[in-house]
Amino acid sequence: MLEAAGGFKGECKKMISGGPMMGFAMFDLDVPATKTSSSLLCFTEDEVAAYEPTACINCGRCVEACPELLVPSRLADYGERGQSGVFEKWHGLECVECGSCSYVCPAKRPLAQSVKTMKKQVLAAKRKK
Numbered sequence: 001m002l003e004a005a006g007g008f009k010g011e012c013k014k015m016i017s018g019g020p021m022m023g024f025a026m027f028d029l030d031v032p033a034t035k036t037s038s039s040l041l042c043f044t045e046d047e048v049a050a051y052e053p054t055a056c057i058n059c060g061r062c063v064e065a066c067p068e069l070l071v072p073s074r075l076a077d078y079g080e081r082g083q084s085g086v087f088e089k090w091h092g093l094e095c096v097e098c099g100s101c102s103y104v105c106p107a108k109r110p111l112a113q114s115v116k117t118m119k120k121q122v123l124a125a126k127r128k129k
């Protein structure tokens with residue numbers, strides 16, 4: 001696909017399969033395109049990745065950005081600590097994985113990633129029951 005599109009125009013530092021907010025970073029190029037592949041984004045420099053996440057400053061931007069009216073900072077904390085019960089209680093399963101919380105976070109916390117991972121674990125545990 002890359003060759004057909006003209007190849008890289010510079011040194012590629014990061015590739016994302018899908019859109020800029022909901023897509024996921026690719027480990028390498030040795031993966032097939034599937035029917036769910038919508039796009040491949042190739043970045044020469046990723047400014048977000050250049051910054052390490054820092055502690056939450058309680059600015060509330062993630063809460064304002066969440067379309068599901070969730071509290072992403074809190075859900076991410078629960079996810080990182082593996083607290084599935086309280087994660088569910090705070091409606092973590094309602095997350096639509098839009099990525100808005102991570103996008104707006106000035107502390108560069110991987111909020112959507114933590115919420116998404118915990119959501120997968122909770123759903124997998126429910127399927128086992």
Ligand code: SF4
Nearest residue numbers: 066095096098099101
């Ligand atoms: S990824 Fe989930 S928690 Fe974050 S803003 Fe979107 S719906 Fe809300």
Ligand code: SF4
Nearest residue numbers: 056057059060062105
């Ligand atoms: S946007 Fe980031 S820094 Fe602000 S409250 Fe949410 S997690 Fe904390």
